[in-house]
Amino acid sequence: MRKIPNNGNLKMTKVAYPLGLFVCLFIYVAYIKWHWASATQAFFSITEAATGARRVPQTRSPPGTAAHDHEVFYGIMFDAGSTGTRVHIFQFSRQPGEMPTLTHETFKALKPGLSAYADDVEKSTPGIQELLDVAKQDIPFDFWKDTPLVLKATAGLRLLPGEKAQKLLQKVKEVFKASPFLVGDDCVSIMNGTDEGVSAWITVNFLTGSLKTPGRSSVGMLDLGGGSTQITFLPRVEGTLQSSPPGYLTSLQMFNRTYKLYSYSYLGLGLMSARLAILGGVEGKPAVDLHELCADRVSEVLRDKVHRTEEVKDVDFHAFSYYYDLAATVGLIDAEKGGSLVVGDFEIAAKYETRPQSNPFVCMDLTYISLLLQEFGFPGNKVLKLTRKINNVETSWALGAIFHYIDSLNRQKSPAS
Numbered sequence: 001m002r003k004i005p006n007n008g009n010l011k012m013t014k015v016a017y018p019l020g021l022f023v024c025l026f027i028y029v030a031y032i033k034w035h036w037a038s039a040t041q042a043f044f045s046i047t048e049a050a051t052g053a054r055r056v057p058q059t060r061s062p063p064g065t066a067a068h069d070h071e072v073f074y075g076i077m078f079d080a081g082s083t084g085t086r087v088h089i090f091q092f093s094r095q096p097g098e099m100p101t102l103t104h105e106t107f108k109a110l111k112p113g114l115s116a117y118a119d120d121v122e123k124s125t126p127g128i129q130e131l132l133d134v135a136k137q138d139i140p141f142d143f144w145k146d147t148p149l150v151l152k153a154t155a156g157l158r159l160l161p162g163e164k165a166q167k168l169l170q171k172v173k174e175v176f177k178a179s180p181f182l183v184g185d186d187c188v189s190i191m192n193g194t195d196e197g198v199s200a201w202i203t204v205n206f207l208t209g210s211l212k213t214p215g216r217s218s219v220g221m222l223d224l225g226g227g228s229t230q231i232t233f234l235p236r237v238e239g240t241l242q243s244s245p246p247g248y249l250t251s252l253q254m255f256n257r258t259y260k261l262y263s264y265s266y267l268g269l270g271l272m273s274a275r276l277a278i279l280g281g282v283e284g285k286p287a288v289d290l291h292e293l294c295a296d297r298v299s300e301v302l303r304d305k306v307h308r309t310e311e312v313k314d315v316d317f318h319a320f321s322y323y324y325d326l327a328a329t330v331g332l333i334d335a336e337k338g339g340s341l342v343v344g345d346f347e348i349a350a351k352y353e354t355r356p357q358s359n360p361f362v363c364m365d366l367t368y369i370s371l372l373l374q375e376f377g378f379p380g381n382k383v384l385k386l387t388r389k390i391n392n393v394e395t396s397w398a399l400g401a402i403f404h405y406i407d408s409l410n411r412q413k414s415p416a417s
């Protein structure tokens with residue numbers, strides 16, 4: 001569970017409250033809850049059940065006490081990944097006509113992933129219920145019926161045979177429909193790589209504030225997973241749009257604007273799948289030097305696979321996942337805080353990495369990253385930002401996906417705007 005900085009209003013309250021008052025407030029809240037309990041037995045059992053998640057009462061903005069004209073709302077996103085299912089409960093605050101801000105996030109994860117229940121879908125229910133209980137505990141009762149509830153599945157379900165995946169999703173949908181939250185017909189789905197890249201792009205630009213100020217330059221997003229790699233950015237020049245192959249462009253409507261994004265997910269060019277491909281044909285060439293051997297093999301693996309755009313030079317990029325992990329492993333950035341580097345640093349690190357024992361793949365991985373970035377069109381002196389968190393919020397696609405979902409609900413409500 002993470003706390004994020006509040007807006008100024010709430011922060012001042014937090015500083016000004018003496019501890020004693022806070023304790024009183026806590027007892028008061030507990031008392032109110034106890035009262036609710038006698039009235040609604042169900043609610044009580046729910047709050048009892050979700051012992052895994054802790055609340056952070058001082059960061060919350062209870063209904064009715066928010067400043068007169070700002071509106072608080074919530075969104076619940078289930079991230080159904082290959083190894084586990086995670087619930088993110090986002091609290092937003094919005095002034096009329098302005099871009100909402102994120103004021104709080106709670107998350108909880110459960111293992112294993114949904115795909116583990118492919119042969120017995122009933123068994124997936126208790127886990128989903130447990131995570132729904134966390135949401136019920138976190139979101140004030142009055143907000144339940146207006147809070148959208150969505151599940152998006154990634155790699156694990158994409159790999160299941162279609163029929164099994166659909167059965168699982170149908171089961172989740174039943175459980176969702178029986179919950180008190182706002183559940184649409186599109187509440188569960190499997191994302192493809194482009195959806196994931198675009199959602200992560202929204203997250204990054206929402207958190208850096210560039211969606212809020214239309215004149216401000218947006219940032220691009222580079223992600224390197226195990227099985228695939230994604231690149232998403234907003235081209236500045238129309239020419240990029242015209243010269244791109246059709247599958248590389250996607251139109252995104254959000255907050256009264258249309259973004260024409262360049263976004264592509266390369267299946268099979270994730271770090272783990274690249275390792276397999278690279279190791280698949282190492283024999284047959286005399287090893288002059290390890291890095292050179294790597295570079296030759298990596299070049300073969302990447303040949304003619306990546307679409308190159310000159311315009312990546314002009315956009316600021318944030319890079320995540322294995323880009324971050326590798327840079328941290330060899331000390332190019334701080335493992336906790338992240339940092340900036342230039343693309344060429346990956347190649348230098350690959351040449352001088354002298355600790356093959358600690359991780360035999362480091363040299364190969366760095367070489368792969370270095371050449372992949374060059375194939376995308378990044379020059380060696382291009383600065384990349386490596387971040388895990390922006391404004392202390394972890395950057396995952398889940399925030400962007402729920403934000404976009406809520407925005408499209410609002411658009412359906414008032415198609416005129």
Ligand SMILES: *[C@@H]1O[C@H](CO)[C@@H](O)[C@H](O)[C@H]1NC(C)=O
Pocket residue numbers: 192193194195247
């Ligand atoms: C990914 O899915 C979206 C719908 O969620 C669809 O519009 C898009 O065309 C798909 N992209 C690819 C590359 O399959």
Ligand SMILES: *[C@@H]1O[C@H](CO)[C@@H](O)[C@H](O)[C@H]1NC(C)=O
Pocket residue numbers: 097256417
């Ligand atoms: C949306 O954009 C249109 C055209 O740019 C503008 O007239 C309208 O006021 C905007 N609506 C909102 C809610 O910002």
